Amino acid sequence: MKRTPLYETHRKLKGKLVEFGGWEMPLFYHGVVSEHKAVRENAGLFDICHMGRLSVKGPDAGPFLQGVTVNNVDMLVPGKAQYSLVCNPQGGVKDDIFIYKKGDTDFFICVNASNREKIYQWFLNQKGKFIVEIRDISDQVGMIALQGPKAPRVLEKILGKRFKSLKHAEFYEEEISGVPAMIARTGYTGERGYEFYFPVQFSENLWNLFYETGQDEQLVPVGLGARDTLRLEMGYALYGHELTEEISPLEADLARFVYFGKENFIGKEALSAQNKKGVSRILVGFELKFKNVPRQHCKVFHDDHEIGEVTSGNLTPSVQKGIGMALIQSDFNKPGDEILIGVRDKKIPALIRDKNFYKKK
Known part of the structure; x- marks a missing residue:
């Protein structure tokens, strides 16, 4: 397994290390629930160098x-x-x-x-006559995320106020304590947050800077477990779950990110046909009526008829209900309708609902 530049840091913080996408990564440090709540209420620090x-x-x-x-x-x-x-x-x-x-x-x-x-090779294979240089710079660039309502306070202590003008999905370049970095207002939690890209040799320096500066704001390190429950509460897709080579953006309810107005793109013909005809299956959100825990691959039923399967599910800390997403026959895609989720040989009633499960107060 590969290790990020912050592997020794995770060990010092007593992170529970597991395999994820070929990497040895922290699942949690002190617990998934406490880390999840810290990001919703204060601030959390994520190692995302594996991306x-x-x-x-x-x-x-x-x-x-x-x-x-x-x-x-x-x-x-x-x-x-x-x-x-x-x-x-x-x-x-x-x-x-x-x-x-x-x-x-x-x-x-x-x-x-x-x-x-896969994507690096795919890009190289599609290069053709385009005058373009494509490089995999993953090993040269580190990546850390700072997320949560108190993330701006932590960052202001380090950078001053310039970053505050960033709107969602905007970025700029600035030195952080002498380290050249790209600062982006992006994230995977649904909270106000930032992601930082920088020369990989400074990974520990910047992690320690954020971690130590954030202690007054109750910042904690956050593992993959809470990263998953946070994104699930927001209805964000995870590759290998809501997205695969067999699932299209339209089926994944991501049609808003497909621009049919451009002359051509790989997949346009197939997606245009889907868009015209309509998809036979669609990704939906659901909420269990009881506190069972739905998981990926659980079957979904309407009466006794199997109509799809769960792509992601959990009992999450902020919602405190069994929630999830499922790819089901589009005929049954009506918010408020009841479906059944197969959990441990039982069929648990659930309601179809929008995928944004967590509403900020």
Whole structure:
């Protein structure tokens, strides 16, 4: 298994290390529930160095990315980031990514850890006649996330006020305690937060700086367990669960990120056909009527008829109910309708609902 530059830090903090996407990563430090609540109420610090990072540069960088992703790259201006998806010709999702436009010919891409090599090779294979340089810079660039309502207070003690002008999905470059860094207002928790990209050799320095500065704001280190419950409460997709090469963006209820107005992109023909005809299955949110724990691959029923399966599920700290997402036959996609979730040989009643389970007070 691979280890991030912060592996020894996780050991010192007594993190429970597990395998994730080929990496040895902390599942939790003091507990999933306490870490989850810290991010919702105060602040949390995440090691996300396991994510993949690609550089796409050159005169044709923009047109190239416009062709290999489904969103509208042409809408980006320098300093703006965009959520997008990379699809195969059949319309299935190869990965969901974030594209950061640093300049007209300079883009930075963040991909999922388990898809790093796949997307890098896919981009190289699609290069063709485009004048573009594609590099995997994951081993040269570190990545840390600071998330939670008190994250701005922590960052202000380090940087002053400039970062406060950032809107969602915006970024800029600035030195953090002498370390050149890219500071982005992005995240995977639903809370106010920031992600930082910097030369990998400074990973421990910056982690320690954030960690020590954040103690007055009750900041805690956060593992993968709470990262998952936080994203689930917001209805955010996780690759390998809500997204796979066999699930399209339209089926995953992400049609809003597919721009059909551009001339062409990989998967457009298949997705256009789906868009015209309608999808036969769709991703929905559900809430169990009792405090059972739904899990991925649990079967979903309407009466005695199997209509799909759970993609993600859990009993989460902020919602305190069994919630999840499921890919089901689209005929049964009506908020408020009752379905049944197969949990440990029992069929537990649940209601279909929107996927944004956690509403801020």
